[in-house]
Amino acid sequence: MRINKLLSNYGFCSRSETNKIIEEGRIQVNGKLAIKGQWVEKEDYILIDDDPLLPKDKIYIALNKPVGITCTAAKEVEGNIIRFMNYEEYIFPIGRLDKASEGLILMTNDGDLANKILESENNHEKEYIVTVDRPFDDAFIKGMSEGVEISGARTRPCIVSRISEDTFRIILTQGLNKQIRKMTKTFGYNVISLQRIRIINIKIQGIDTGKWRNLTEEELVELRSK
CATH class of the missing domain: 3.30.70.1560 (Alpha-L RNA-binding motif)
Known part of the structure; x- marks a missing residue:
């Protein structure tokens, strides 16, 4: 897979942020500086800031988004959902809920699960x-x-x-x-x-506006089975 996808799947950063890190010369693949869009294997020896790239623990959050917050990870967008949550680890929204709307949005660092949920043919x-x-x-x-x-x-x-x-x-x-x-x-x-x-099976019940909670293991098992 491309290095951008690998870093996203590992929960390190977004695909677009990967390009910025590559431009800054902070990623090495098998001893050589990485290039944009480079194809890599999981077996490759990848360093970021001289530290080995390892998968991060997966994060799954249900957020009750308030009106006025934009569902984007783009830092330049005022009122973006990442700045609103100010979460300590890299996460991103699965899909979108427009700025004028409120309610449930799922946040994660799991690119594979996000893609599965977003596939419209799944009829979720x-x-x-x-x-x-x-x-x-x-x-x-x-x-x-x-x-x-x-x-x-x-x-x-x-x-x-x-x-x-x-x-x-x-x-x-x-x-x-x-x-x-x-x-x-x-x-x-x-x-x-x-x-x-x-x-799907995740409900907003019990989550106050602007607050969030981690998904339960039972919820994740059912979510992954859909």
Whole structure:
């Protein structure tokens, strides 16, 4: 695999940060300075700042993201999720939850698990509670559940149920950019609040806004089996 992927899988840093470290001449592979995009094997002798590269312990966190935080590891982005958490080890968000939304986001340093979760063909469920700007009728529920044309593509059928006259629950198996907001806009509604409450088997219950917890071993076993 490329050295960028190896460092990410080992939980050392992101793929983009690997390029910066290489440019600074801090990585050696079998006694020679590494180059960008270099192919490596796990058996290669890799040094970073003259210390052997070893896999770090894996980290799995469920965060209740507040409104106003951006799900990116890019340090130059104001209000990014990494700066918000100020976690002592390298972690990154699995997927995204837009800045105006709140709720569950998974954080990890496990690139393999992140890629598995993000593969849309796996049909992994994500559940949301959404409030719109005015009451809706049953035709709205039916139309949302059958799929909507947005950004030149039709969304997958999904599960939608009413909570109140202006609030609904929706379970998606895909993650198009601002999908729910665009879907509701198609029917003439604007989202007032959007909270993600579940990703696959991980639930937000018990996590206060802005707080986080480590996933349990039982949760991880089920997450990996999906």
